[in-house]
Amino acid sequence: MHRQIMAQKPSIPKGTRDFSPAEMARRNYIFDTVKEVFQLYGFQPIETPAMENLSTLMGKYGEEGDKLLFKILNSGDFISKVDAEELLERNSIRLTNQISEKGLRYDLTVPFARFVVQYRNDISFPFKRYQIQPVWRADRPQKGRYREFYQCDVDIVGSDSLLNEFELVQIISDVFTRLNVNTVVKINNRKILAGIAETIGEAERMVDITVAIDKLDKIGLENVNSELIEKGVSETAVEKLQPILQLSGTTDEKLDQLEAVIGASEIGKKGIGEVRKLFAYLNTVTLNTDVELDLTLARGLNYYTGAIFEVKAKDVQIGSICGGGRYDDLTGIFGMPGVSGVGISFGADRIYDVMNQLELFPESAVATTKVLFVNFGEQEESFCLPILSKLRQAGVNAEIFPEAAKIKKQMTWADRKNIAWVAVVGEQEMAEGKVNLKNMKTGDQKLVDPEELINILSA
Amino acid sequence: MHRQIMAQKPSIPKGTRDFSPAEMARRNYIFDTVKEVFQLYGFQPIETPAMENLSTLMGKYGEEGDKLLFKILNSGDFISKVDAEELLERNSIRLTNQISEKGLRYDLTVPFARFVVQYRNDISFPFKRYQIQPVWRADRPQKGRYREFYQCDVDIVGSDSLLNEFELVQIISDVFTRLNVNTVVKINNRKILAGIAETIGEAERMVDITVAIDKLDKIGLENVNSELIEKGVSETAVEKLQPILQLSGTTDEKLDQLEAVIGASEIGKKGIGEVRKLFAYLNTVTLNTDVELDLTLARGLNYYTGAIFEVKAKDVQIGSICGGGRYDDLTGIFGMPGVSGVGISFGADRIYDVMNQLELFPESAVATTKVLFVNFGEQEESFCLPILSKLRQAGVNAEIFPEAAKIKKQMTWADRKNIAWVAVVGEQEMAEGKVNLKNMKTGDQKLVDPEELINILSA
Numbered sequence: 014m015h016r017q018i019m020a021q022k023p024s025i026p027k028g029t030r031d032f033s034p035a036e037m038a039r040r041n042y043i044f045d046t047v048k049e050v051f052q053l054y055g056f057q058p059i060e061t062p063a064m065e066n067l068s069t070l071m072g073k074y075g076e077e078g079d080k081l082l083f084k085i086l087n088s089g090d091f092i093s094k095v096d097a098e099e100l101l102e103r104n105s106i107r108l109t110n111q112i113s114e115k116g117l118r119y120d121l122t123v124p125f126a127r128f129v130v131q132y133r134n135d136i137s138f139p140f141k142r143y144q145i146q147p148v149w150r151a152d153r154p155q156k157g158r159y160r161e162f163y164q165c166d167v168d169i170v171g172s173d174s175l176l177n178e179f180e181l182v183q184i185i186s187d188v189f190t191r192l193n194v195n196t197v198v199k200i201n202n203r204k205i206l207a208g209i210a211e212t213i214g215e216a217e218r219m220v221d222i223t224v225a226i227d228k229l230d231k232i233g234l235e236n237v238n239s240e241l242i243e244k245g246v247s248e249t250a251v252e253k254l255q256p257i258l259q260l261s262g263t264t265d266e267k268l269d270q271l272e273a274v275i276g277a278s279e280i281g282k283k284g285i286g287e288v289r290k291l292f293a294y295l296n297t298v299t300l301n302t303d304v305e306l307d308l309t310l311a312r313g314l315n316y317y318t319g320a321i322f323e324v325k326a327k328d329v330q331i332g333s334i335c336g337g338g339r340y341d342d343l344t345g346i347f348g349m350p351g352v353s354g355v356g357i358s359f360g361a362d363r364i365y366d367v368m369n370q371l372e373l374f375p376e377s378a379v380a381t382t383k384v385l386f387v388n389f390g391e392q393e394e395s396f397c398l399p400i401l402s403k404l405r406q407a408g409v410n411a412e413i414f415p416e417a418a419k420i421k422k423q424m425t426w427a428d429r430k431n432i433a434w435v436a437v438v439g440e441q442e443m444a445e446g447k448v449n450l451k452n453m454k455t456g457d458q459k460l461v462d463p464e465e466l467i468n469i470l471s472a
Numbered sequence: 473m474h475r476q477i478m479a480q481k482p483s484i485p486k487g488t489r490d491f492s493p494a495e496m497a498r499r500n501y502i503f504d505t506v507k508e509v510f511q512l513y514g515f516q517p518i519e520t521p522a523m524e525n526l527s528t529l530m531g532k533y534g535e536e537g538d539k540l541l542f543k544i545l546n547s548g549d550f551i552s553k554v555d556a557e558e559l560l561e562r563n564s565i566r567l568t569n570q571i572s573e574k575g576l577r578y579d580l581t582v583p584f585a586r587f588v589v590q591y592r593n594d595i596s597f598p599f600k601r602y603q604i605q606p607v608w609r610a611d612r613p614q615k616g617r618y619r620e621f622y623q624c625d626v627d628i629v630g631s632d633s634l635l636n637e638f639e640l641v642q643i644i645s646d647v648f649t650r651l652n653v654n655t656v657v658k659i660n661n662r663k664i665l666a667g668i669a670e671t672i673g674e675a676e677r678m679v680d681i682t683v684a685i686d687k688l689d690k691i692g693l694e695n696v697n698s699e700l701i702e703k704g705v706s707e708t709a710v711e712k713l714q715p716i717l718q719l720s721g722t723t724d725e726k727l728d729q730l731e732a733v734i735g736a737s738e739i740g741k742k743g744i745g746e747v748r749k750l751f752a753y754l755n756t757v758t759l760n761t762d763v764e765l766d767l768t769l770a771r772g773l774n775y776y777t778g779a780i781f782e783v784k785a786k787d788v789q790i791g792s793i794c795g796g797g798r799y800d801d802l803t804g805i806f807g808m809p810g811v812s813g814v815g816i817s818f819g820a821d822r823i824y825d826v827m828n829q830l831e832l833f834p835e836s837a838v839a840t841t842k843v844l845f846v847n848f849g850e851q852e853e854s855f856c857l858p859i860l861s862k863l864r865q866a867g868v869n870a871e872i873f874p875e876a877a878k879i880k881k882q883m884t885w886a887d888r889k890n891i892a893w894v895a896v897v898g899e900q901e902m903a904e905g906k907v908n909l910k911n912m913k914t915g916d917q918k919l920v921d922p923e924e925l926i927n928i929l930s931a
Contacts, residue, residue, distance in 0.1 A: 022589070022590065022807075023525075023528055023586040023589050023590050023806045024525065024590065025520070025521050025523075025524065025525065025528075025586075025590075026521065026523050026524070026525055026573075026574050029521035029522075029523055030521060031518065031519070031520050031521065031587055031590070031591070032517075032518060032519040032520075033518060033591070033594070034516030034517060034518060034601065037516070037517040037518060037519060038516070038517075041517070052840075052841075052869050053864050053867070053868075053869050053870070054864070054869075054871060055840070055841040055844075055869065055870070055871030057493030057496070057497070057840060057889075058491075058493060058496040058497075058500070059490065059491060059492060059493060059496060060490070060491040060496060061484070061490050061491075062484050062485065062488035062489060062490065062620050063488075063522060063576075063606060063608070063620060064484075064485050064488055064542075064608070064619075064620065065484065065485070066482075066483065066484065066485055069482055069484075080547070080548075081547075083523075083544050083545075083547070084544070084545040085542050085543070085544060085545070085576075086542075086543040086544070086545050086568065086571070086572055088539070088540075088542070088610040089539075089564070090564045091564050092562045092563075092564045092567055093562055093564070095562075097560060100559045100560065100562075101556060101559065101560075103551045103552055103554075103559075104551075105548070105549045105550050105551045105552070108551055109545065112545070113545055114485075115485050117522070117544075127482040127484075128490055130481070130482050131481065131482050131483065131484075131490070132490070132492070135492070137884070137885050137888045137889060139873075139874055139875075139885075141871075142493065147522060149522070149523070151547040160523075161521050161522060161523065169874065172874040172875055173875070174874040174875040176847075176853070176872065176874045176875070177874050180871075180874075183861075187864075294857075297854070297857055297858065298857075298858075298861055347482045348481075381511075381514070381516060382511075382514040385514075388635075394635070395756070398753075398756055398757075399756065399757075402642075402757055405512050405513070405646075408512070409512075410511050410512050410513075410514065411512070411514070412513060412514030412600075412639075413635065414598075415598055415628065415631040415633040415635045415636050415639075416598075416631055416632070416633040416635070425596070426596050426598075429596045430514075430516075430596060
């Protein structure tokens with residue numbers, strides 16, 4: 014190793030993060046909650062390798078995505094076979110093909126599609142899987158955007174049933190109820206958007222129209238109309254769009270008004286039917302989460318073919334914390350057409366930020382060791398070790414300071430580690446066969462015998 | 473995307489693996505057990521990024537290790553700044569420095585050392601951390617050796633106390649007791665090996681001598697002696713080594729014999745003292761695991777400075793399934809000398825193989841959904857959904873087949889997913905307000921009302 018490197022303060026690549034024990038506890042609280050709910054609904058985990066063949070990844074995320082893939086340099090003498098002309102051409106993209114065969118996964122969707130196709134003969138469809146793993150993107154790092162971050166995806170593939178959409182909304186509700194985050198689930202359907210565009214004679218303008226609807230609250234009806242015309246939507250089309258821009262009432266009423274306008278469009282009608290059925294399912298259960306139809310939801314329109322979901326936190330201004338939808342051709346890119354699926358993805362980083370900001374992490378989520386035995390030396394240690402051992406047998410997270418340091422140091426250590434209780438045994442306690450148990454939060458102290466100590470701490 | 477790629481059956485890079493739900497359940501059983509025990513002993517998790525700066529990784533694993541690092545190609549136009557001469561020289565190693573700044577972590581030790589130095593002002597020492605993350609090595613893939621695999625490390629840094637070694641042995645015992653794997657923990661101490669080498673006047677021959685001791689059982693004393701002389705160890709030295717080659721009795725007796733021979737060596741004496749103290753600690757508790765002194769243990773001699781640990785499964789022929797030791801200078805390479813630590817690493821893949829081979833995974837570890845509701849159509853679905861919802865509220869993992877497929881298909885699906893119970897509701901059951909509950913293992917069926925069903929399944 015070079016001397017100049019030794020002298021540098023070590024650091025990590027920009028856009029990446031280390032997670033401290035305190036952060037890990039909070040993150041695991043989120044992940045554990047999510048996993049538990051996924052399993053409650055019959056989903057099972059899979060994992061795929063961090064590295065995929067570039068042939069699997071390239072061309073799946075658009076030209077920009079290809080650039081944002083982290084590529085792995087081939088091992089060994091990668092450069093010897095590249096011809097001189099090619100080298101001197103200095104085309105980084107072309108050269109990459111010659112010296113790199115693998116890349117880091119960019120999301121969990123493409124690896125999942127690859128997985129489904131690769132193991133199609135072993136999988137029992139419908140296949141309900143979840144996957145919680147990091148992904149990597151060579152994006153420009155900025156606040157809240159990282160080059161390595163966890164995705165947390167749950168999908169059902171191989172079933173067209175709307176029952177799946179219903180289950181996913183319940184999962185969303187269950188997860189955020191458990192996490193104590195107030196949310197609203199917004200639901201749209203790409204078929205409705207297509208129906209609107211078709212009805213007004215602007216089938217290619219689906220995105221423009223959705224963006225326009227989205228701006229209604231901010232800039233008002235007149236400005237929306239002008240914008241549409243500026244963008245080249247015909248006056249007749251804008252005219253036809255008016256009732257849709259002014260939908261009101263309950264979800265059912267909105268759907269009725271919508272049907273009156275776009276009911277003649279086959280795809281539009283189908284979309285309305287799907288939304289009606291999903292809301293009918295939702296009406297059979299009591300959810301802690303608001304669920305609303307939102308025609309402005311234009312997430313993943315190149316990708317989703319049916320339902321579109323987006324979840325917003327009610328008490329914090331932040332982008333969506335969960336989203337997803339139905340796609341009708343997940344695996345076609347790998348030569349296996351006709352596999353329909355629906356899935357959602359939880360944004361762990363944003364959920365973390367919301368919960369941190371609202372101080373929603375419960376004590377139990379950040380609890381560490383329950384009790385620390387202070388260490389005063391060999392004799393006291395001998396007295397404490399059997400008690401420690403019994404505590405652990407009783408399932409109590411417990412530890413002893415590994416050396417006879419000053420008590421102040423040991424107490425500070427316990428405090429910084431957020432340990433709930435400290436057990437102090439000095440000469441006097443030993444003589445009495447007792448332990449002085451201190452509650453680190455209240456400061457209360459109590460002289461107890463070892464059995465009592467175990468009872469208190471394992472309660 | 474190119475057509476020829478679409479036609480290919482998708483695959484993953486050699487040496488990497490996908491994990492199916494069944495494999496994940498088993499792996500998570502191991503990881504969850506390990507984590508639970510780590511926390512029982514007061515260790516806390518951290519995570520570090522998959523990518524580290526190459527300046528952090530290079531030179532830490534020897535020249536061979538440098539080659540086995542997976543390197544990430546710089547993003548963007550990485551080649552434009554490399555000069556023509558350099559390019560045409562075609563030296564892959566030198567070129568790598570120009571076009572790559574980051575690599576995938578090769579182990580968890582160097583990132584941990586980097587972490588400790590980087591956050592030295594925030595960490596309360598002694599720092600007890602565990603870390604369970606994948607690592608990547610561009611090794612030639614072969615049976616049981618992968619290019620991506622999980623490491624599972626637990627370390628205490630910033631404490632010289634032998635109490636830490638004691639705790640780690642207890643952790644080993646607790647983990648393998650919980651996993652039901654019969655093991656023996658072998659303990660050595662590098663200081664003893666150094667003392668032996670010093671005593672016989674062959675301080676540089678520590679490894680040769682250890683290897684020789686290791687062969688004793690296989691090739692016999694005479695052959696070992698000849699081998700040592702062949703390797704250039706002096707006859708006098710071999711002579712002096714004889715009592716050590718013939719140590720016998722209990723650990724205490726062995727240590728006494730050893731002390732008689734190497735007691736004059738300061739380092740040797742220190743090593744004996746450390747082992748005595750560790751065994752004295754171990755004698756205060758009842759472990760389910762055998763623990764023995766094994767002077768042949770030569771693991772990581774370039775690295776460890778005190779205790780050396782290795783754990784063998786008793787009932788399967790396989791390499792060590794856990795190992796570690798004390799190191800006196802973890803962070804010196806990053807300019808922070810004098811931080812002593814001790815740690816062990818669990819070999820998840822080997823533990824998995826041992827448990828699979830011995831069929832040690834309990835039912836509960838591989839259990840998935842507890843009950844599947846068969847789906848016969850809309851009406852039956854409406855009857856089942858509220859029961860399903862109540863089951864989930866009671867914490868029972870439950871699902872309904874998402875569409876009204878043939879019953880045979882649904883039963884096969886439940887069977888392949890290893891679901892314990894199937895609930896069948898047809899016209900007759902609906903009329904009676906009952907559910908036909910089938911135990912998938914015994915085949916027993918029982919007509920129960922919904923409350924009874926919930927009681928049975930949440931028991």
